[in-house]
Amino acid sequence: MDRRKKREKTTVTKPSTVDASSPPKISPSEAFIVTLSSVLGLGLAFYVANSGFSIDLVTDPSRTIFFIWLVELPIVILLYSRYRQNPRQCMYLRAVGRGLLAVPIGALLNCLGAIALGAPVTFQFLPKTVNWSLMMSLFTTVPASCVLGSSWAHWKRIFAQTQPNGSVEYLICLPAHGAVIGGWFGAWPMPLDWERPWQEWPICVSYGAIGGYLVGLVASCVFVLACARSQHVKQT
């Protein structure tokens, strides 16, 4: 479930200033907006694919996943870049830039992970695999990259140890883990001999990943709320 740590290795430009600054904060309402827009983005992508091109994940997985990541890309990058660490030293555009940079790198790592786990590598699956990896990249690495930048310590803490610290990190960590774990479970029906079209790579894995991602988003909202409440209690 954790191709991500490899990705950290690659994205590490310098294990630079391990900014010990306080973790960025996010209010429950903002977290709710992020979650809602991500969910709405997914819904929009499905709606566009379905009504505009009359395709869905089963009939044309490649293009549908393409729509998903195309719609999610601006939403995720633009929203998460607002909660970047050290907003004073780091410009908004820079955060957007590193978010964009993380898209292909994360896709590569996700793709390698999927291949290690048994994703087909034949040529006919290439577009599907590429689109799936880009989607997974948006679910997993891109938010982290926008917020955390290239801080190896933070990446390690969030992805290898699953110890998010602070509300924004919950919003990064839980959906990403949810997507990967959901994808892992989504792969299980694939060998069954039901001969349904959705058993093909990467359809059910995508369903699993999207489902896990949504669960992760909701859970992170809950955590953010809990966080805010406990801080509120502390302050008072």
Next chain:
Amino acid sequence: MKEREIEGAARRRKITGKWGYTWHLWVTLLLHIAAIVLFTRGFLLTRTELPYYSNSSDVSESQCLYSSSHNNTTTSSWTKPAVNRLIIIVLDALRFDFVAPSTFFPESKHWMDKLKVLKEVVSKSPTSAKIFKAIADPPTTSLQRLKGLTTGGLPTFVDVGNSFGAPAIVEDNFLNQLVQSGKKVVMMGDDTWTQLFPHHFERSYPYPSFNVKDLDTVDNGCIEHLFPSLYEDDWDVLISHFLGVDHAGHIFGVDSTQMTEKLEQYNSILEKVIEVLEKESGPGRLHENTLLVVMGDHGQTLNGDHGGGGAEEVETAIFAMSVKKPPSSVPVEYDTSSCQLDLDGKNVCVSSMQQLDFAVTMSALLGIPFPYGSIGQVNPELYALGAGSWNLDVSQQLSESDIWIQNYANILCINSWQVKRYIDAYSASSAVGFSSDDLSRVASVYAQAENHWLHSTKKLRLDKRDIDALVPALKKQIESYFNFLRTVAELARSKWTEFDLRMMGAGIAIMSISLIFQVLAILRANSQDGATLASSGYAWFFSASAFAFFLLGMRAVSFLSNSFILEEGKVANFLLSTSGIVALRKSVVKGKLLKESVGFLLLSTFCRFGIEIGLSKQASTSAFMKEYTSWILNIASGLAVWNHAAEVVPILVLIILAFWLYKATSDIFFGWPRKIVVVCTILSYMLIIVHWITENNRYILAFMPESIGRIYIPRIVYAILLGQLLLLVFAQLFRGNSSDCKTNLVVKTTAMLSAWSSTVILLSGKQGPMVAFASIVGGYCIMRLCDIEDDAKNGPQRRLSIGPFPVMQWNLFATCLFFCSGHWCAFDGLHYGAAFIGFEEFMLVPQAIILTLDTYGFSIILPVFGLPFLVAMKYKADLGKHVLFTQLSQMYTTYGLITAIMTTFTIYCVTMHRRHLMVWGLFAPKFVFDVFGLLLTDVLICLASLYYFDQGKDAHNHN
């Protein structure tokens, strides 16, 4: 309290020496043996093949012959021959709905009504041609069905007496009786027939049946030889076995254009055959009295599968046509036919029969002795087709149907006598015979029928005046014989096709007890050891253990579905990669061993491709592995570069392995016996290289006789293995004077592994060195990764017991290697070719051992003997023998537990799916492989414990 327990345990161990560490391994072995024997008795139905044969003179022992005007013909033959020649056309996997008119079925599908000619013949002359729905008995695989058809018995999944590798039928059978009676048999088509009956055919034209993708070779071969043979008179029985429909079903399914084309092709072939027969049917012509039988050996599902007991699989068809028109039809009492108008408005009748009855009915028609082990009954309708040749005895003043009944009663008498003789002989000679209740029931039914025969029917027959009383008496007689034969068939089906649930339940219960026992053994060792478990490692230890058991559980549960069993290799690899990813995560946290964890992940990725290639072979051709023991040779075999690489790379890798072994052993101190072992292994590697070179290059063969390379080198390698093992046992007598117990363990393990490796590599063929290489790398990675939690700062004194995680990885990796080396859990996944490395002739015991070594070499033998490395690498310093051996014994228990859990789930799964249509095709082979693997693992663990724990006693004596 606890301390006292530990003390007590330590004292006990002091007394019992190494048995203190290993006694539970032996108990586990015994429990497993008991469980498996019980379960197998209930599940894997076995039947003993009897070595008896029917003789034409036997029949005089029965009371059936009556000394009247008929006796001049019947002294030397069982029945009067009714047909002279027999043509059997077998269409493999012929579904019943291919033959019967579509109006018999609720819905008309487009694969129906393709064999039009059969229906036309039947509707034109209903007395001389018939269509039967033939019910086959599971297992519905071609080999078992052909065996059942010819022996008239119920072949089970395991027929005791079946010879390994060569499936020739040794039981009495229809073809054997034909040959004994001097009939000549010609065969064309599926080469399974020549495997089953190597010496029975006058002429045969076998075509290889293993290439499922090839729809036409076998069929074209059949056609090529069938039509010329029809005009020849040098045969009495002609068998032509077409495979196209079976292959089309396997590849494209029933609902496909290929299938329709095949059926249309058969239709035209059959049209021509019938045309020829009719042309030659005149008096004195070739086919004056010929019977044509067109039949399927079994059916198939819409996907083309067969093997189980589903309705689609067991329902096949028999079409029979007598060239000589029989005068009468069967009396209505014995007519099972039901008639329907077909689409063209013609009346077509379809009867029904058991495939079990085929052998005996054909024997009766041809007038040869019935096969000894046949338990079928002479089918009245099929038998009636031969009625045309009976010379009607006008003097008897009987109607045709009365004569028919008289004849039939007589045949049934012989039939019943023969079946009774078989049942008696079987229960007398088989270890697992019928129960005495069943036997006495059968005997009483038979005695009743026999009484009736002796006291009323026979008298009435001799006394020709009372004709009116004769016919009802005969009918009653036939009814009582039917009753007897039905009873026997029921009994035989319950014995050979039904499971004994009580036995299976007992087996499952004992298996579950053994699991509990193993868990308790592990916990006990933990509690003795647990005091030293450091708290900081706790979290990782337990989360890793939980994760290991989660993966284990996923794998075990996956066995409950046939699809996951089919793709077991991929599932195992998926879990292995997952565990690799988790290990990588951990190593990122710890910031060390990154190289090993990435390497492990890469290795599992490579394994994945190996497994996929293996699986594609499994899907495409069933008998592929018999031809090529190593799949590596066959990837892209078109490329010249690849061919060269395939020859050179294994040799290079083997040289690297030899070099490694040399390097690894040169810097540790080895006692001289073990030094010799390692040197011998390197010598074996060199011999293997020579063996491969001589195999490929023909010009080298000019310098030395071929047999040296092919026969003697492998034998030398086997001999070296034996010598090495003896030497290792011998070396046990010398106490290694290296004081360090840990080094001693490493040395022993290395020596043991190197001894086995050469033979295993030789048997695996050219892929062997690569797999060996992979297993070394994988083993090394697992070994290193298992001390990921050990922080140097904690000092050498701190130790953690090795959790189940590395052991589970070890086990998963071994499973992956099994699939990687081109095996799978089915009997066609065995590399029969490997059994003949070093042997020209068939010898059961050595070749069975070699086949076991090939199949389980990489997946059980090497991993089990290599397990001590995990312990040895874990502890940097020598902590004393007690710690080391406690750990080792705990690890062996864990390994055994993991294997046992897998096997237990396989057992649950075959129990649940015992009525599944894939039970014989998929679940039973998986069961056999797993159970055999479990026993082998247990035995090897016990042997390894004898080998590795041997110094324990000494240690305590010193202390």
